[in-house]
Amino acid sequence: MLSKKTQYALKALGYLASKYGQGPILISEISQTKKIPIKFLETILLELKTAGVLESKKGKGGGYYLAQHPKKTTMAQAIRLVGGPIAMIPCVSLNFYEKCADCDEATCGLFKTMKATRDATLKILEKKTLIELMDEY
Amino acid sequence: MLSKKTQYALKALGYLASKYGQGPILISEISQTKKIPIKFLETILLELKTAGVLESKKGKGGGYYLAQHPKKTTMAQAIRLVGGPIAMIPCVSLNFYEKCADCDEATCGLFKTMKATRDATLKILEKKTLIELMDEY
DNA sequence: ACATTAGTCTATTAAGGAAGTAGACTGAAT
DNA sequence: ATTCAGTCTACTTCCTTAATAGACTAATGT
Numbered sequence: 001m002l003s004k005k006t007q008y009a010l011k012a013l014g015y016l017a018s019k020y021g022q023g024p025i026l027i028s029e030i031s032q033t034k035k036i037p038i039k040f041l042e043t044i045l046l047e048l049k050t051a052g053v054l055e056s057k058k059g060k061g062g063g064y065y066l067a068q069h070p071k072k073t074t075m076a077q078a079i080r081l082v083g084g085p086i087a088m089i090p091c092v093s094l095n096f097y098e099k100c101a102d103c104d105e106a107t108c109g110l111f112k113t114m115k116a117t118r119d120a121t122l123k124i125l126e127k128k129t130l131i132e133l134m135d136e137y
Numbered sequence: 138m139l140s141k142k143t144q145y146a147l148k149a150l151g152y153l154a155s156k157y158g159q160g161p162i163l164i165s166e167i168s169q170t171k172k173i174p175i176k177f178l179e180t181i182l183l184e185l186k187t188a189g190v191l192e193s194k195k196g197k198g199g200g201y202y203l204a205q206h207p208k209k210t211t212m213a214q215a216i217r218l219v220g221g222p223i224a225m226i227p228c229v230s231l232n233f234y235e236k237c238a239d240c241d242e243a244t245c246g247l248f249k250t251m252k253a254t255r256d257a258t259l260k261i262l263e264k265k266t267l268i269e270l271m272d273e274y
Numbered sequence: 275a276c277a278t279t280a281g282t283c284t285a286t287t288a289a290g291g292a293a294g295t296a297g298a299c300t301g302a303a304t
Numbered sequence: 305a306t307t308c309a310g311t312c313t314a315c316t317t318c319c320t321t322a323a324t325a326g327a328c329t330a331a332t333g334t
Contacts, residue, residue, distance in 0.1 A: 001221075001222055001224070001225060001226070001227070002225045002226055003320090003321065003322090004321070004322065005321075005322075007226060007247070010247050011240075011247060014246050014247060024280095026280075026281095027280080027281075028280090037322080037323060037324085039323065039324055039325080040322065040323055040324085042281080042282080043323095045281090046281085046282070046283090049281095056280095056281060056282095057280085057281080057330095057331080058279085058280055058281045058282085058329075058330045058331050058332090059278085059279055059280060059281080059330060059331030059332050059333095060278070060279045060280070060331070060332045060333070061279085061280090061331085061332070062279075062280050062281060062330090062331070062332090063280075063281085064281085075250060084138070085138055087138075088138060088139045089138070089139055089144060090138070101172055103148075103272075104272075106273075107272045107273040107274060108272055109151050109269055109270040109271045109272050109273070110144070110147050110148060110151060110270060112269065113212060113261075113262075113265050113269050113270065116261055116265075117258055117261050117262060120257040120258060120260070120261055121254055121257060121258055123257070124250075124253055124254050124257055125250075125254060128250050128253075132246055132249065132250055133246040133247060133250065134246045135240075135244045135245055135246050136243075136244040136246070137244060140291095140292065140293090141292075141293065142292075142293075161309095163309075163310095164309080164310075165309090174293080174294060174295090176294065176295060176296080177293065177294055177295090179310080179311080180294095182310090183310085183311070183312085186310095193309095193310060193311090194302080194309090194310080195300075195301050195302055195303095195308085195309060195310050195311085196301060196302030196303050196304095196307085196308055196309060196310080197302070197303045197304075197307070197308050197309075198302085198303070198308090198309090199301095199302075199303090199308075199309050199310060200309075200310080201310085
């Protein structure tokens with residue numbers, strides 16, 4: 001399960017994708033449209049900015065906007081940025097790898113299965129971009 | 138990410154699968170072999186028994202064993218029993234469905250993507266059984 | 275220059291779940 | 305009767321998630 005934070009981040013990114021090229025979008029506008037607690041959303045957007053996915057402008061006429069075209073950011077990247085691992089178990093994670101305490105990866109049955117699952121998931125999430133995250137209307 | 142509890146459960150099931158047909162296996166044996174805190178393991182095994190996956194025998198010569206042949210239990214079933222949802226987001230979960238607060242599933246971009254991911258994951262987890270969970274040796 | 279707007283930073287907190295522990299109880303075998 | 309081994313009840317500790325408050329900083333328009 002993705003955390004609320006990750007879900008909020010994805011929704012916000014989808015919204016900003018749909019507004020791409022239209023200048024800065026207010027936090028409050030995203031908050032209201034997507035029903036995300038504004039203070040919580042602030043920290044999330046800031047994090048996405050630090051990660052380089054978003055850029056911002058302060059003051060009047062300010063707001064947040066995508067740093068690059070929505071098709072350039074994949075779902076896999078977006079999830080990892082705020083939500084951490086995509087894999088179901090640390091020892092098969094590409095970006096958040098941690099060795100299992102006890103088991104030997106060469107023989108561990110759980111390892112093999114989880115790896116297969118991860119591959120299937122990644123195959124999708126690395127193909128989908130923020131374009132697909134936009135709502136239809 | 139699967140919880141420790143779920144990981145322990147899967148490891149224990151894999152071990153019991155490898156001992157299938159050999160009578161009851163001691164909790165302490167599973168605990169030692171798989172490096173799982175014994176008291177925590179107790180509660181997990183009990184839960185699996187209540188769910189019907191395991192059976193047990195008390196007293197001398199007692200222990201836990203699979204209720205049916207390992208090929209009869211899929212990974213998807215096992216994970217759901219102790220770990221809850223497999224989907225990344227509640228609104229695309231088959232067994233733990235919850236409606237999104239705000240979004241319309243017909244138009245939500247996140248919904249579509251997450252559904253595709255869930256399908257890919259399930260396709261694997263419903264094919265794999267406890268047989269694949271056994272360690273090679 | 276100054277007021278307003280809007281993002282940035284620090285800090286704190288409430289709630290809940292994950293992980294693990296302790297000890298008494300019950301049923302089965304010899 | 306004794307021992308073995310699972311069962312049950314009740315905690316405790318810790319960490320993460322989710323959220324809030326309020327002061328600070330930068331940009332804009334007049």
